[in-house]
Amino acid sequence: MDRFVSTFTNKIDAKGRVSVPAPFRAVLERDGYASGAAGGIYCYPALEAPALDAGGERLAKKIDGLLAGLPDYSDERDELSVALYGDVQVLTIDGDGRISLPESLRAHAGLNSQVTFVGLGDKFQMWNPEQFAERRERARAKVHQTRKLFGAGSRPSEDEDGGSEGARG
Amino acid sequence: MDRFVSTFTNKIDAKGRVSVPAPFRAVLERDGYASGAAGGIYCYPALEAPALDAGGERLAKKIDGLLAGLPDYSDERDELSVALYGDVQVLTIDGDGRISLPESLRAHAGLNSQVTFVGLGDKFQMWNPEQFAERRERARAKVHQTRKLFGAGSRPSEDEDGGSEGARG
DNA sequence: TGCCATCCCATGCGATCCCATATGTGCCCG
DNA sequence: CGGGCACATATGGGATCGCATGGGATGGCA
Numbered sequence A, B: 001m002d003r004f005v006s007t008f009t010n011k012i013d014a015k016g017r018v019s020v021p022a023p024f025r026a027v028l029e030r031d032g033y034a035s036g037a038a039g040g041i042y043c044y045p046a047l048e049a050p051a052l053d054a055g056g057e058r059l060a061k062k063i064d065g066l067l068a069g070l071p072d073y074s075d076e077r078d079e080l081s082v083a084l085y086g087d088v089q090v091l092t093i094d095g096d097g098r099i100s101l102p103e104s105l106r107a108h109a110g111l112n113s114q115v116t117f118v119g120l121g122d123k124f125q126m127w128n129p130e131q132f133a134e135r136r137e138r139a140r141a142k143v144h145q146t147r148k149l150f151g152a153g154s155r156p157s158e159d160e161d162g163g164s165e166g167a168r169g
Numbered sequence C: 001t002g003c004c005a006t007c008c009c010a011t012g013c014g015a016t017c018c019c020a021t022a023t024g025t026g027c028c029c030g
Numbered sequence D: 001c002g003g004g005c006a007c008a009t010a011t012g013g014g015a016t017c018g019c020a021t022g023g024g025a026t027g028g029c030a
Helices: A022-030 A057-068 A075-087 A103-109 A129-153 A161-167 B022-030 B057-068 B075-084 B103-109 B129-150
Strands: A007-011 A017-019 A041-045 A052-055 A089-091 A098-100 A114-119 A124-127 B007-011 B017-019 B041-045 B052-055 B089-091 B098-100 B114-119 B124-127
Touching: A007 A017, A041 A057, A041 A075, A041 A103, A052 A057, A052 A103, A057 A075, A114 A129, A124 A129, A129 B075, B007 B017, B041 B057, B041 B103, B052 B057, B052 B103, B057 B075, B114 B129, B124 B129
Parallel strands: none
Antiparallel strands: A007 A114, A017 A098, A041 A052, A041 A089, A052 A124, A114 A124, B007 B114, B017 B098, B041 B052, B041 B089, B052 B124, B114 B124
């Protein structure tokens, strides 16, 4: 597997450390992260949410690509550069698969005792569990509506609930 | 055969494990699932039914397809990703053809002692047997009615036989 | 020299693997 | 044509491994 999927909630211990979910670590290793050695997790405050974005090399390259698409000295690029690179922290995973989150990052996401890791494919996010619960509800509602858009065009009978009666051949 | 068809009902054991019907396993293997190795079953709560949707690589690609059209760092994409990837669990099939269902998934589908596997072609669903029975009754009634509209009332009572399509009793 | 970050070790719990068993099915042989 | 044997599947239980988590030790930096 090579994508970040599903969600996990882990504890922050007294020293500010938190275990990175094992499946995510596996993805990071495939993504060029040499466990215990050089490399690291790129982590920065999410632009529009009280959460942290994080990922490996692939994420770093994506950010580069995003900036590359903008004219060199545009305001937009400067803003994005500052917003993205400016707050990036390179986190290292210790021998036990844990990272320690700097205070500045914890503050942005409102992290105190627990962290919810949310897989988003190319990257993952770290949330305060409660705030994430809200966000998830919104996201679900949105998918609901988006799905109808998709379903309308393609195969109306194949998706979701109507399918149960298709069991018999 | 390369599609999920028919229905099977298996037990959940004390550890929360349940056997994936052998025919479904066969489909999964053709779909890129390397038994015992990397890969897995992608499983998430169905949006409009108390059931779980599940499938192999083909299903995963479908999910990717939904996101493919959206710009990389838009808020919209993040939101969709949360709902799509965030709720997905990657289940691994053990050496005996069983998966173990996490509590979060079991809760959504109301699964306790038994699971009804329902083939839907590209994917399959997992239901609480009782809830599925209800759902099927409604569906059957609907079909009946629809048939009358078409004037195809040729075999009004013989069709469904109330069969015991479950693998075992 | 004191504080902070990293590393190492210990532990409990849950997940995974492996083996055993029963039952049903298909096949082969008589 | 019928009985028995071999195989596959589903299911239960025990053993083992990995992961998350807590605490102590060690080294670097101020």
